[in-house]
Amino acid sequence: MTIVMRVIVLLALAATGCTAPAGAPVATGPGTLQAARKYLEGRWTLISFEVSPPNTAPIQLKGQGTLSYDAFGNLDMQIRVSDDRVADELARAGVPLTDGVISTTGRTAVDMQARTLTYFLEGQSQLVDNKNAAPLATSRPRYWVVEGNVLTLTVKGDDGRPLSVGRWQKAK
Numbered sequence: 001m002t003i004v005m006r007v008i009v010l011l012a013l014a015a016t017g018c019t020a021p022a023g024a025p026v027a028t029g030p031g032t033l034q035a036a037r038k039y040l041e042g043r044w045t046l047i048s049f050e051v052s053p054p055n056t057a058p059i060q061l062k063g064q065g066t067l068s069y070d071a072f073g074n075l076d077m078q079i080r081v082s083d084d085r086v087a088d089e090l091a092r093a094g095v096p097l098t099d100g101v102i103s104t105t106g107r108t109a110v111d112m113q114a115r116t117l118t119y120f121l122e123g124q125s126q127l128v129d130n131k132n133a134a135p136l137a138t139s140r141p142r143y144w145v146v147e148g149n150v151l152t153l154t155v156k157g158d159d160g161r162p163l164s165v166g167r168w169q170k171a172k
Helices: 003-015 033-040 084-092
Strands: 042-051 059-061 063-069 074-081 101-111 116-121 142-147 150-156 162-170
Touching: 033 101, 059 084, 063 162, 074 084
Parallel strands: none
Antiparallel strands: 042 059, 042 063, 042 162, 063 074, 074 101, 101 116, 116 142, 142 150, 150 162
C-alpha cells in the first residue's frame, strides 16, 4: 500500500471516529480522547481572533462568533466580522468570507498526542498543498490548548509560526 493510500485510509478512519477495534475497551478519564471530546462538546463564544498572514501585519478581527461542537465530533463555527476594512484584509489574506461571515461546518478528529484538531469540512478536500494554503486552510491542523474554560486554537505555518489564533470561552 502506498503512503498516499495509507494517509487516505488513516484520514477516513479518523473522520469516522474509529479509535479502537470493535469490541475493544475505550479509555476513559482525564487525558483521554473521550475526555477531550466531552470537554469540546457544547457552545463556545469568541473572545479574540487574530490572523497573521506571511509578510503582513497581523489582522485583529473584531466581531462576534460562536463555535458549536457535538458528541459526534460535528463542528459549526460562525464568525461575523463587523468591520468592512478588516473583512477586506482577511479576504486579501485568503480567508473566505460570505457576507462578512467566516463559516465552517463539518467533522473534526482529535489527536491527543499532537494536541491537534483536524477538520473534515463538508464539500472540501483535505489533501491541499500546505505551502499554498490560506491561513485557515483545512489542510492545516488546529493546535489546541485548554486553560480553564478557554480553548485556544492555533493554526501554524510551515515555519511553525502562528497563522491564526482564536480564543473561545465555553458558554454556560
